[in-house]
Structure formats: C-alpha cells, structure tokens
Amino acid sequence: MPREIRLNAFEMNCVGHQSPGLWAHPRDRAWQYKDLEYWTDLAKLLERGKLDGIFIADVIGIYDVLNGNGEAAIRQSTQVPVNDPLALITPMALVTEHLGFGLTASLTFEHPYPFARRLSTLDHLTKGRIGWNIVTSYLDSGARNLGQKALGGHDDRYDYADEYLEVLYKLFEGSWEEGAVLRDREKRIFSDPSKIHEINHLGKHFQVPGIHLCEPSPQRTPVLYQAGASNRGKQFAAEHAECVFVAAPSKVILKNAVADIRRRAAEAGRDPYQVRIFNLQTVILGETDAQAQAKWQDYKSYVSYEGALALISGWTGIDFGQYRPDQVLKHIHTNAIQSAVEAFSTADPNKQWTVRELADWVGIGGFGPLFVGSAQTVADQLQEWVEETDVDGFNLAYAVTHETFVDVVELLVPELQKRGAFKTEYAPGTLREKLFGAGPRLPESHPGAGYRDLAALATQPSSKAAIA
Numbered sequence: 001m002p003r004e005i006r007l008n009a010f011e012m013n014c015v016g017h018q019s020p021g022l023w024a025h026p027r028d029r030a031w032q033y034k035d036l037e038y039w040t041d042l043a044k045l046l047e048r049g050k051l052d053g054i055f056i057a058d059v060i061g062i063y064d065v066l067n068g069n070g071e072a073a074i075r076q077s078t079q080v081p082v083n084d085p086l087a088l089i090t091p092m093a094l095v096t097e098h099l100g101f102g103l104t105a106s107l108t109f110e111h112p113y114p115f116a117r118r119l120s121t122l123d124h125l126t127k128g129r130i131g132w133n134i135v136t137s138y139l140d141s142g143a144r145n146l147g148q149k150a151l152g153g154h155d156d157r158y159d160y161a162d163e164y165l166e167v168l169y170k171l172f173e174g175s176w177e178e179g180a181v182l183r184d185r186e187k188r189i190f191s192d193p194s195k196i197h198e199i200n201h202l203g204k205h206f207q208v209p210g211i212h213l214c215e216p217s218p219q220r221t222p223v224l225y226q227a228g229a230s231n232r233g234k235q236f237a238a239e240h241a242e243c244v245f246v247a248a249p250s251k252v253i254l255k256n257a258v259a260d261i262r263r264r265a266a267e268a269g270r271d272p273y274q275v276r277i278f279n280l281q282t283v284i285l286g287e288t289d290a291q292a293q294a295k296w297q298d299y300k301s302y303v304s305y306e307g308a309l310a311l312i313s314g315w316t317g318i319d320f321g322q323y324r325p326d327q328v329l330k331h332i333h334t335n336a337i338q339s340a341v342e343a344f345s346t347a348d349p350n351k352q353w354t355v356r357e358l359a360d361w362v363g364i365g366g367f368g369p370l371f372v373g374s375a376q377t378v379a380d381q382l383q384e385w386v387e388e389t390d391v392d393g394f395n396l397a398y399a400v401t402h403e404t405f406v407d408v409v410e411l412l413v414p415e416l417q418k419r420g421a422f423k424t425e426y427a428p429g430t431l432r433e434k435l436f437g438a439g440p441r442l443p444e445s446h447p448g449a450g451y452r453d454l455a456a457l458a459t460q461p462s463s464k465a466a467i468a
C-alpha cells in the first residue's frame with residue numbers, strides 16, 4: 001500500500017512570494033491578492049482537490065539586504081507590498097468545510113495575550129481548522145520599525161519563543177477547565193468562575209496574571225507549525241512543533257533533515273511520527289511531459305534575477321549584490337554562509353554552484369526543488385521522495401497562480417488518488433484530527449498538555465510555572 005502524501009498550498013498575502021518576477025506573466029493572478037475573490041476562489045479550488053491546507057507565509061519588514069536597500073524588492077514586488085494574512089482566513093473558512101489554514105505570525109512583534117485571543121477567535125470561527133506557523137522573524141528592517149535597533153540574537157529569540165509558548169499553553173490549555181461554560185439559562189449562569197483560572201505567569205519577558213479572554217475553542221491550542229533550520233531552531237521544533245516545514249533542495253539533505261527532526265522529537269519524549277514534516281516543493285504540470293517542459297520554458301523567461309537575489313540576500317543576511325553572477329558559492333566567505341546556502345554549496349561534490357545558478361534555482365519556488373512533467377512523472381517523483389526520505393508531504397509553492405494550483409487539483413491529485421497515495425475524502429473533525437487521526441487537542445505527550453492543571457503546577461516547586 002503506498003504511503004499517503006499530504007499536500008498544502010503555500011501562499012502569501014502579496015504579489016511575489018517564492019517565484020520572483022512571475023507576477024508579470026500574463027496568466028498570473030497574484031496581483032489580485034487584494035481581492036477577497038482571489039482567496040475564496042483559491043480556497044474552493046483547494047478543497048475540491050482535497051488538499052490538507054493553505055499555508056500562508058508572512059514577514060514584517062522588507063528585503064533590504066541586497067545592495068543595502070529595498071529597491072530591488074520594491075521594483076520586483078518581492079514580498080512587498082504585503083498585507084496581513086489573518087484577515088484572509090474567515091472568508092476562506094466561510095466557503096469551505098475542511099480546508100486547514102496555516103497562519104504565519106511572528107511572536108517577535110506581538111504580545112502573547114492579545115495574540116492568544118486572535119488565535120482562539122480564528123479557531124472558533126473555523127471550527128478548529130487553524131494552524132499557527134511559529135516564526136521568530138529574520139528581517140532586521142521589521143524590528144527597526146517597531147522601535148528596536150535590530151532583531152534580538154538568534155538563540156535569544158528562541159528562548160523568548162519558549163516563554164511565549166508557555167504563556168499561550170497556560171491560556172489555551174489551563175485557564176478554562178472543561179465544563180467551565182454552563183450556558184445554564186435556568187440558573188442564569190453562563191460560565192462558572194470556579195472553573196476559570198488566572199494563569200499568574202510571571203516570567204523573564206512576560207507578566208500575564210489574568211484569565212484567557214476566550215472560552216475553549218475546538219482545538220484549544222492550534223496545530224503548531226515551525227520551520228527552524230538552525231540547531232536551536234530544530235530543538236525548538238522538536239519540543240513544540242506538530243508539523244515541521246523544511247526547504248531541502250535534494251533527497252539526501254531532506255532525508256538527513258527528516259531523520260534529525262524525528263530523532264530530536266523522540267529525545268524530547270514525543271512520538272517521532274506525531275510530527276508531520278513537509279518539504280517546500282514546486283511542480284509544473286502538463287498533459288504530457290513535453291507540454292510541461294514548454295510551460296516551464298515560458299515561466300522561466302519571466303524570472304527576475306534581481307528579485308531572486310533580493311530574496312536570497314534577505315533570507316541569509318548576505319548581500320549577494322557584492323558578488324559576480326559567475327562567482328562560485330563555495331568561495332563566498334564561508335564563515336558567513338548560512339545553512340540554506342551552505343546546503344547548495346555542499347550538496348553535490350561534483351557540482352559547483354554559481355550565484356547565477358542559485359538565483360535561477362530560487363527563481364521558481366524558492367529554495368525548494370522543482371519537478372516538471374506530466375502528472376505521472378511528477379507523481380513518480382513525489383512518491384520516490386516520500387519513500388526515500390520519510391517526509392510526510394509537501395508545501396506546494398506556485399509559479400503562476402492560480403494556474404499551478406489548478407494543475408495540481410486537476411492533474412496531479414487524480415493521479416495520486418488513482419495510486420492510492422492521496423485521500424479521496426477528508427477525515428472528519430478539526431485540522432489536528434485530520435492530520436493525526438486522533439483527538440482535537442494536543443496529545444498528552446506534548447509539552448503544552450502539561451499546562452492543563454495550573455493549580456497542580458503551582459504546587460510543584462520545580463515546575464516551569466512555579467519558576468515563572
């Protein structure tokens with residue numbers, strides 16, 4: 001029996017997400033991101049294809065590392081202009097019943113107390129279809145506009161994130177007991193104060209004495225996504241994330257990354273297969289291989305070199321404007337090279353990557369791999385990657401929207417279904433139930449479940465809550 005493949009659509013509330021320059025393609029609709037219909041059409045399409053979810057990226061800040069300014073990003077609409085992703089979710093929820101929503105939100109820029117209320121509200125309104133992609137941000141330009149000189153230190157951001165999650169777990173899991181909401185019309189009691197607890201969080205970064213403002217939502221804690229690439233980031237993911245998002249360009253790198261994430265999850269006392277891992281992936285499909293190849297050639301002619309460099313420079317913090325296009329990556333000051341670029345320079349000892357080749361790669365679908373072909377060809381490749389790397393599924397970036405997703409729904413999904421590798425019906429229930437086949441709440445082995453009984457936590461001097 002082939003393994004089931006999970007698929008999300010990867011989007012962003014902007015024009016140029018992962019395929020810089022392709023906004024200029026005559027069939028691309030990304031410029032309509034400001035219209036609700038763009039999003040409701042997409043949500044209906046994805047649900048027709050039984051995709052697990054739409055995963056919405058977000059950044060606060062502009063890509064201003066290339067040449068020390070944001071001009072290339074602005075010219076090429078490289079993730080700027082960018083609207084807030086949160087407002088997209090309720091209209092998409094209204095026109096769908098099963099599609100999951102992965103919302104990216106940075107914990108660096110918003111206090112956990114109002115943010116907890118936002119997430120609970122969305123979990124209520126979507127009937128438990130919310131996931132949260134926990135990001136700590138990587139653009140200094142965002143931090144500067146919030147009155148900070150720069151982002152905090154890399155590992156410090158994850159320490160901060162640990163405490164942020166602790167506050168959220170207390171609010172979501174511990175503040176309102178089961179049965180706290182009575183809605184008892186006869187006694188005229190809506191909620192029972194004896195079952196609603198102040199969380200009394202006194203920590204290094206946050207003081208949150210009160211109760212959660214929302215009654216428990218279907219999942220309480222939304223499904224937690226994370227995409228840490230560093231050692232500290234992967235550790236954070238192993239402890240907290242239920243779904244991990246990676247951008248591995250080759251099978252060898254993906255296989256190592258998946259094994260590493262599962263090993264770390266097991267070390268953190270969790271079932272390693274209770275962590276779903278998705279790789280970034282782009283597919284260009286046609287009725288035949290030749291048609292798909294022709295589509296790819298057409299798309300490629302729209303890739304923007306400076307847009308691609310703006311993205312890579314923003315992601316890595318390295319100004320690629322200082323290098324010639326034919327400069328070999330391996331020779332770029334290696335001590336500054338960050339994991340993603342390093343992956344390219346070391347992936348294949350027989351290949352030397354130049355700056356131009358890296359920009360071409362990133363030009364369609366960012367750092368993730370690109371498969372081009374008929375549904376049969378691409379399905380073969382996806383299945384091969386799943387079998388050989390143990391990855392659970394893919395976050396599909398688009399080249400041209402909605403065209404890429406129409407091709408996925410009309411060509412790829414039926415082929416995978418025919419092979420028994422993709423669901424033909426959604427599982428019932430919340431996003432967590434659909435993804436893991438268990439209950440709507442965090443499993444007992446997840447650290448967040450440890451905050452369900454706040455009173456008991458407070459009496460244990462060694463507990464995190466007591467220390468806080």
Ligand SMILES: Cc1cc2nc3c(=O)[nH]c(=O)nc-3n(C[C@H](O)[C@H](O)[C@H](O)COP(=O)(O)O)c2cc1C
Nearest residue numbers: 057058059104135137227228229230233246247280
């Ligand atoms: C595929 C992928 C998608 C990501 N999407 C976002 C995003 O939408 N917003 C964001 O601020 N960071 C995003 N990130 C960045 C990660 O949250 C993280 O900062 C990055 O992978 C570096 O990891 P590290 O901080 O552990 O080194 C993404 C990373 C990957 C690999």
